[in-house]
Amino acid sequence: MFKPMLKALLLTGTVLLTSLSSPMVMGKGVFQSGPDFVAEVFEQQGNAKVLWLTNDIRQQTKVILGRPVTGLRIRYHQHGNKTAWILDEIGKEMPITIGVVVEANKIAQVKILAYRESRGGEVRYSAYTRQYLGAALNDRYKLDQSIDGITGATLSVWAVNKVAALALYYHSLTEQTQADQ
Amino acid sequence: MNKKLLALVIGLNLTATAQAETPDLEKMWQIIQQQQAEIAALKGQLQETEIKTEATISAVEQFSVIPASASKTTFGGYGEVHYNNLEKDDSSGTKDAIDFHRFVMFTGHQFTDNIRFFSELEVEHSIAGEGKPGEIELEQAYIEWSASDNLSAKAGLFLVPIGILNETHEPDTFYGIERNNVEKNIIPVTWWEAGAAIKGEISEGFSYDLAAHSGLYIPAGKYKPRDGRQKVGKAKADNGAFTGRLKYTGIPGLELAASVQHQVDITQGEGSEPVDGTLFEAHVAWQSNDFQLRALYAQWDFDNAINAYASTAATDYVPGDEFTLATPASDGKTITGADEQKGFFIEPSYRITDKVGVFARYSEYDNLAGNSADTAVEQIDLGLNYWLHPNVVFKFDYQNQDAPGNTGYDGINVGVGYSF
Numbered sequence: 001m002f003k004p005m006l007k008a009l010l011l012t013g014t015v016l017l018t019s020l021s022s023p024m025v026m027g028k029g030v031f032q033s034g035p036d037f038v039a040e041v042f043e044q045q046g047n048a049k050v051l052w053l054t055n056d057i058r059q060q061t062k063v064i065l066g067r068p069v070t071g072l073r074i075r076y077h078q079h080g081n082k083t084a085w086i087l088d089e090i091g092k093e094m095p096i097t098i099g100v101v102v103e104a105n106k107i108a109q110v111k112i113l114a115y116r117e118s119r120g121g122e123v124r125y126s127a128y129t130r131q132y133l134g135a136a137l138n139d140r141y142k143l144d145q146s147i148d149g150i151t152g153a154t155l156s157v158w159a160v161n162k163v164a165a166l167a168l169y170y171h172s173l174t175e176q177t178q179a180d181q
Numbered sequence: 182m183n184k185k186l187l188a189l190v191i192g193l194n195l196t197a198t199a200q201a202e203t204p205d206l207e208k209m210w211q212i213i214q215q216q217q218a219e220i221a222a223l224k225g226q227l228q229e230t231e232i233k234t235e236a237t238i239s240a241v242e243q244f245s246v247i248p249a250s251a252s253k254t255t256f257g258g259y260g261e262v263h264y265n266n267l268e269k270d271d272s273s274g275t276k277d278a279i280d281f282h283r284f285v286m287f288t289g290h291q292f293t294d295n296i297r298f299f300s301e302l303e304v305e306h307s308i309a310g311e312g313k314p315g316e317i318e319l320e321q322a323y324i325e326w327s328a329s330d331n332l333s334a335k336a337g338l339f340l341v342p343i344g345i346l347n348e349t350h351e352p353d354t355f356y357g358i359e360r361n362n363v364e365k366n367i368i369p370v371t372w373w374e375a376g377a378a379i380k381g382e383i384s385e386g387f388s389y390d391l392a393a394h395s396g397l398y399i400p401a402g403k404y405k406p407r408d409g410r411q412k413v414g415k416a417k418a419d420n421g422a423f424t425g426r427l428k429y430t431g432i433p434g435l436e437l438a439a440s441v442q443h444q445v446d447i448t449q450g451e452g453s454e455p456v457d458g459t460l461f462e463a464h465v466a467w468q469s470n471d472f473q474l475r476a477l478y479a480q481w482d483f484d485n486a487i488n489a490y491a492s493t494a495a496t497d498y499v500p501g502d503e504f505t506l507a508t509p510a511s512d513g514k515t516i517t518g519a520d521e522q523k524g525f526f527i528e529p530s531y532r533i534t535d536k537v538g539v540f541a542r543y544s545e546y547d548n549l550a551g552n553s554a555d556t557a558v559e560q561i562d563l564g565l566n567y568w569l570h571p572n573v574v575f576k577f578d579y580q581n582q583d584a585p586g587n588t589g590y591d592g593i594n595v596g597v598g599y600s601f
Contacts, residue, residue, distance in 0.1 A: 029330040071242050093255045093289055118297070118325060118333060125385055128433045148434030151466040152349040158571065 028121055030097075030114040034086045037099040037113055038077050041084045049078050051170055064141050064166050065089070074170060082108065083174055085167040091117045091156035098160060100167035107135045110164055120153025123160050132160075137168045257287035259600035261352040263359065267580070267592030276590060281307040285320075295327040318412060320373050332381040338413050341372045342380075342390040342426045343440040343462050345477060352598025353574040356530055356540035357562050359594060363524035363546045366558075367479040368462065369407035376421070386431020390440075396422040397458075398449040404491035404519035405548050406460075406481060409447055420445035420455070434468040447483070452490045458483040471532040480523035488551075491516035518552025539565045540578075558584045564594075573599045 032040075051074045053061070061069040077084045082103040088095040094116035101109035110132040112124035122128055128150070135145040143165055149157040204212070261283050267276040284304045291297045300322040306315030323337030340348045346360055347370045364370045376394025383389060397409030398417045411417065422445065428438040440462045446455035464477035492515045524546025532538040540563070547557040564578025576596040582589030 028327055028333070072238050073242075092257075094291070116294070118327070121382075122386070122430045122433075125431065125433075127386075127431060131433055146470045148468055148470070150430060150433070151345070151436040151468070152354075154354060 028115055028118070031124065032099070032111070032113045034097075034099070034113065037086065037111065038084050041099075041101050041109070042077060042079045042082070047078050049076055049174070050074070051076060051173060057173065060141065060169060061166065064169055065162050076170065076174070078174060083167075083171045085170060086113065087163045087166060089159040089163045091120060091153070091159045093117060096123070096156065096159050096163075098163045100164055102167050102171035105136055105168065105172060107132045107164055107168065109133070110160065112160070117153075117156060120150060120156035122150045122153065123156045129160075132164050135164060135168075137165060137172070141165060141169060143168075253291045255287070255289040255291075257289075257601055258285050259287075259351045259353075259598065260284045261358075261596055261598035264595040265358075265592065266594075267590040269587070270583070270589045270591065271587035276592070282596075297325050299323060299325065320371060332379065334377065334379045336377045338373055338375045339378060339392075339394075341374055341394070341424055341442070342378070342392060343372070343424060343442060343460070344368050344370060344479070345464050345466055345475060346370045347372055351600035352576070352596070353568065353572050353600050356528065356538065356566055356576070357542060357564060357578050357594075358576050358596035359580075361477075361526050361528070361542060361562075362544050362558065362560055363477060363479060363526045366405065366407055366546050366548060367481065367522055367524045368460070369405075369410065372410060373413065374422070375413045375416070378424075386429055388428045388430070390424070390426040390428075392424045394422055394424065396420050396444050396449065397447045399447045399456075399487075399490075401448070401451065401490060401493050404483075404487055404516060404522075406458075406522070417449040419450045420447075436464075436466040439463040447487070448490055452486065453493075454484075454486050456484045456487045456490055458487075473530045473532070474528070475530075476525070476527040478523075478525040481521065483520045483522070485520045487519045488516050491519050516549070518549035518554065518556065521551035522546075522548045523550050536568045537565060538568075539563075554585075556585055558582065558589065560589070572601055573597075 051057075053069060053072055053074065058069055074085070074087075076086075082101065085100045085102070086097065087100065088097050090096070095114075096112060096116070097114035099109070099111040099113050100107065110129040112129065115121050115124050131145070131147050132143070135143045138144040143161060147157065147161055260281070262280070263282045264279045265276050269275065282305065284307070286302050287300065288302070289297060289299045301320040303318045303320050304315060305318060306313075309315040309317045319338060321339055323335045323339045325333055325335040327333045342348065344364045346355060346364050347368065350360065350371060359365075360370060374392075374394035374396075376392060378390060378392035378394070380390045381388065395411065395413060395416050395418055397406060398411050399405070399409035403409075422442060424440060424442040426438060426440040428436065430436050440460070442460040442462075444458040444460075446452070447458055448456050458481055460479065460481050462477070462479040465474070467474045524544065526542055526544035528540055528542040530538055530540035542562040543560075544562075545557055545559045549556040560580060560582040562578050562580045564576065567575045567577075569575060574597070576594075576598065578594050579592070580594065581591050
């Protein structure tokens with residue numbers, strides 16, 4: 001009676017072993033380290049800088065993320081009017097580490113550096129992250145471009161959207177700082 | 182006279198001041214030395230302060246940042262309240278009810294980066310117990326192990342990888358108060374079984390699922406898959422089932438998937454002969470800007486012996502666990518056509534604003550599609566969702582159902598749902 005079950009388990013096991021031994025595209029895990037990402041973005045190392053999260057910034061960040069921001073400061077890298085940010089945001093349960101490059105107040109790159117959820121890994125596909133190129137903030141601090149989502153992984157999509165918007169907002173603050181100086 | 186005196190006083194003062202402000206070179210050298218020493222000391226203090234500040238900030242950050250991203254045990258849930266005001270086409274019955282249809286709690290735990298537990302516990306229809314309308318159900322409880330970046334395996338009680346709603350059914354993710362009839366009556370959602378499964382990725386956008394799990398047990402006198410869900414409660418495990426799915430999600434906004442399931446014997450050895458069954462399901466979910474389209478087709482092919490099995494013992498017929506129209510019960514009559522059961526739906530929707538979306542759905546299903554009689558149930562739904570928050574939704578829809586013998590229900594449904 002359990003024969004078919006056994007057969008299926010054996011089949012499953014075979015597929016499992018085959019999968020383990022063959023090189024495949026990665027679904028879950030750490031794809032690139034933060035320093036490697038920064039090194040890739042800036043040909044020469046960008047200046048490591050710190051943005052202090054003042055009360056005003058915290059309030060606006062809360063609007064963008066829909067939750068209070070944690071931490072006291074954000075580290076970023078800058079070269080000219082180009083900044084690179086590495087930010088974490090939880091999709092459903094686990095944090096997604098996202099690298100965002102902003103140039104002249106527009107998104108120049110979004111890259112998923114680490115994905116830890118068991119579903120929704122499609123956000124790391126370049127076909128997906130390409131959608132963010134050229135996006136800027138609208139007056140409601142949201143992306144001014146429509147992003148096509150992933151069925152069954154809405155929370156991961158929202159997380160990337162929020163982080164992209166947040167990086168744009170942080171970037172706008174760095175420009176203001178430069179102007180002040 | 183006074184002017185001369187004043188000039189003299191000023192002159193003396195200036196001389197005195199000049200003498201006081203101009204130390205000799207040696208004195209100046211000493212002052213500079215002292216100042217240098219003070220600057221060096223201050224620099225040292227500043228460095229020390231910076232180190233202390235850095236240490237303090239790092240410590241604060243460690244406590245304020247880490248918990249949000251590294252909490253090992255997670256908690257979530259969803260729920261939905263439904264109000265139905267429906268009337269049967271032949272005016273022989275009405276359905277006017279308000280129901281806390283589902284109250285669900287998720288609990289998960291991350292043992293290590295690669296091993297996690299996930300569970301879903303549900304209270305259906307608010308009150309459970311002897312003679313009460315509801316049930317307490319364990320719908321998911323499994324251990325998942327990420328064997329590698331592209332492969333994971335799970336074991337325990339899990340949702341069968343078929344259809345659009347079975348694995349993602351939080352109320353804020355779909356249109357309509359009630360779940361569509363096709364996935365409910367043909368597949369049937371929500372459908373969980375116990376067993377083992379693997380999920381992997383073949384190339385960017387292509388993924389597969391394979392599962393070996395417990396099977397349906399359709400009691401004699403019945404023939405619908407929905408009546409065969411054992412819900413893994415001391416379930417008969419004489420004959421299992423296998424499910425496989427291929428999914429393509431390589432283009433943003435698009436999901437194409439096809440599943441096949443084979444049931445070894447849906448009588449679990451109780452029929453005079455085994456009745457095997459194969460379910461085929463395919464769907465598309467496509468979202469482009471504010472437009473979305475969902476369409477699904479599902480078909481069961483059972484061994485012809487299911488008709489005799491369904492006709493043998495005329496048990497009291499209890500249609501599903503919900504009110505929507507069921508195809509006629511066997512009640513001693515000869516059942517024909519249960520060997521094929523199928524349905525499809527198509528649902529375009531449009532998001533007018535961030536908060537408001539409208540939809541239309543046409544669905545058709547038939548649990549006795551193997552005969553030539555008209556036993557199909559058709560339904561049109563029109564309605565809207567209003568998202569008060571991305572995870573809080575109010576729903577309204579109108580349904581028009583056509584079923585054999587004027588037994589379809591028409592009317593309105595109103596609901597509120599949430600997930601977190």
